[in-house]
Amino acid sequence: MTDHLAGLAPARVASWYRRLADRIARETVNGQEPLASVFLRHWLDNRDPQSTYRFSPPRHLQTSRYVLEVLRYQRAVFLTSQRARTPRGERWAGVIPRLQGLSGFQHWDGSRPIVMDYESLVEIGNGIMDLVRIQTQGTAEERDLLTALRGFQMHSQVTVSCQSMAASRRRILFASWQSQAIDRYDWDYSEHLTVPNPDFQSSSPDAVCPQDRTLTVYHSNARRIELAQLAAPFNVASDFWAVTDPQVAGPAEVDLSRSL
Numbered sequence: 001m002t003d004h005l006a007g008l009a010p011a012r013v014a015s016w017y018r019r020l021a022d023r024i025a026r027e028t029v030n031g032q033e034p035l036a037s038v039f040l041r042h043w044l045d046n047r048d049p050q051s052t053y054r055f056s057p058p059r060h061l062q063t064s065r066y067v068l069e070v071l072r073y074q075r076a077v078f079l080t081s082q083r084a085r086t087p088r089g090e091r092w093a094g095v096i097p098r099l100q101g102l103s104g105f106q107h108w109d110g111s112r113p114i115v116m117d118y119e120s121l122v123e124i125g126n127g128i129m130d131l132v133r134i135q136t137q138g139t140a141e142e143r144d145l146l147t148a149l150r151g152f153q154m155h156s157q158v159t160v161s162c163q164s165m166a167a168s169r170r171r172i173l174f175a176s177w178q179s180q181a182i183d184r185y186d187w188d189y190s191e192h193l194t195v196p197n198p199d200f201q202s203s204s205p206d207a208v209c210p211q212d213r214t215l216t217v218y219h220s221n222a223r224r225i226e227l228a229q230l231a232a233p234f235n236v237a238s239d240f241w242a243v244t245d246p247q248v249a250g251p252a253e254v255d256l257s258r259s260l
Helices: 010-025 035-045 065-078 095-100 128-137 140-148 220-227
Strands: 052-055 084-086 089-091 114-123 151-164 169-185 192-196 214-218 234-238 252-255
Touching: 010 035, 010 192, 010 220, 035 052, 035 140, 035 169, 035 234, 065 114, 065 151, 084 114, 095 151, 095 169, 095 252, 128 140, 214 220
Parallel strands: 052 234
Antiparallel strands: 084 089, 114 151, 151 169, 169 234, 169 252, 192 214
């Protein structure tokens, strides 16, 4: 496939990307501007690669099935029913090691609430077939999350309390659950993506391939824009939101007699 932006000066390519952001913004998601256009426009405006862009998480991020799947996994980690994935490998974490007073964990006698946090990866799309489905047949919400974030970290902080039950059983209550999406907005310069061409049917002398409804964009062009200091990558962090789904934040029972 031809790289139609390769022969253009960085300033002209940056202008094309800005027109792309405006084109994406026209297709609102639940009445709001898509994250994809918000982030793309901020990338063009940004000059500090160490900066963090904070945003309010839209409803379609909070309720995404990919997000909920990870939140349910995090629940299992907090309840010590699945191992936590850490840089040092998988290990047990959550309430049971604390209630048992195991080495490496602050002992918790259950008399007062405690705070725990955990961070794990969310990927929009489960494998290549699902990625193709989202790109070709997915909902506007799925396409926006794929384009804006794709893979990102989900940081969750919970406050839990404990109630004694019969024998070694304990009832765990999530008094609060707050989650946040964290990411780095940058490009894999070796990849490419097919996007709507904002110049389709345009008569402007600066239009790129106005005869084409879509355009394959090679991210090596994003690198040229950044080297020309016409854009810069940045960190992304959403505001925290309250997780109230009972499948995630509902009460649960644990068994302190388990051997970990």
